[in-house]
Ligand SMILES: *[C@@H]1O[C@H](CO)[C@@H](O)[C@H](O)[C@H]1NC(C)=O
């Protein structure tokens with residue numbers, strides 16, 4: 136079993152290495168090094184990433200397609216907030232490796248490069264004296280490395296100058312970010328997203344206004360919610376987008392649906408987005424390449 140897992144990991148490593156070389160950055164401890172008799176640590180990291188977080192029915196598919204007109208971009212589509220689950224998994228790992236008292240018995244920072252023998256020795260020393268239901272030796276660094284590898288293997292493996300990413304309309308208040316704790320989850324998830332790759336930029340896409348009139352198509356998708364609850368969540372999502380972009384203009388940018396489809400504004404918007412992404416602003420991209428039936432309000 137162990138051998139099989141090792142073989143799969145090695146095969147993945149070879150596959151990824153031959154496909155991308157330089158995009159696999161050496162990690163803090165020198166990359167995929169061996170540690171005693173341990174299996175090699177995978178420490179794969181995608182280089183440049185762009186994530187589109189959207190409120191839904193706001194042109195995010197057209198925005199994704201505009202970016203994908205750049206030859207070295209591949210932004211994937213909706214994935215049912217899959218990275219929300221990864222974020223929760225990360226939080227669970229983090230909690231189980233720091234909070235419970237029995238974890239405090241071991242200073243895992245001192246053992247983060249320790250061999251299997253060392254870890255087993257710590258375990259065997261303690262186990263006859265005390266129950267260790269929370270024994271997880273992963274240091275924080277390994278949890279982050281695992282998350283980054285997960286992203287890199289799935290999304291980031293076409294080379295260093297390649298830009299990967301995804302767009303998703305579920306990272307909003309009332310969906311992934313529970314209504315009552317929206318700001319808390321949003322403010323935790325964004326740093327997590329930023330840790331996925333070496334360089335991360337985020338586009339926040341919505342209608343210009345969080346009003347019902349501007350977002351009626353979105354509301355119509357799920358009428359089970361009251362207008363009041365819907366608008367409260369949407370309003371808070373807009374406010375979080377706005378304040379995040381105001382505070383982080385280096386890696387966050389706001390894109391309004393109305394500007395994307397306004398012939399007087401769309402060329403300027405395209406240039407601003409390209410500038411923001413450090414791409415040539417003269418690159419011809421357009422928001423209306425996809426068939427009209429696939430774009431909202433068409
Ligand atoms: C844990 O180990 C690290 C690395 O050896 C050391 O710098 C740190 O002071 C230790 N922390 C405690 C609480 O002993």
Ligand SMILES: *[C@@H]1O[C@H](CO)[C@@H](O)[C@H](O)[C@H]1NC(C)=O
Pocket residue numbers: 366367370371374
């Ligand atoms: C919408 O959010 C703003 C803060 O951005 C707040 O001042 C306003 O009261 C909110 N409106 C509703 C209807 O929730």
Ligand SMILES: *[C@@H]1O[C@H](CO)[C@@H](O)[C@H](O)[C@H]1NC(C)=O
Pocket residue numbers: 395396397398401402405420421422423
């Ligand atoms: C802007 O809109 C006009 C009119 O629909 C269209 O011809 C042009 O391609 C659009 N430009 C961009 C950057 O989407």
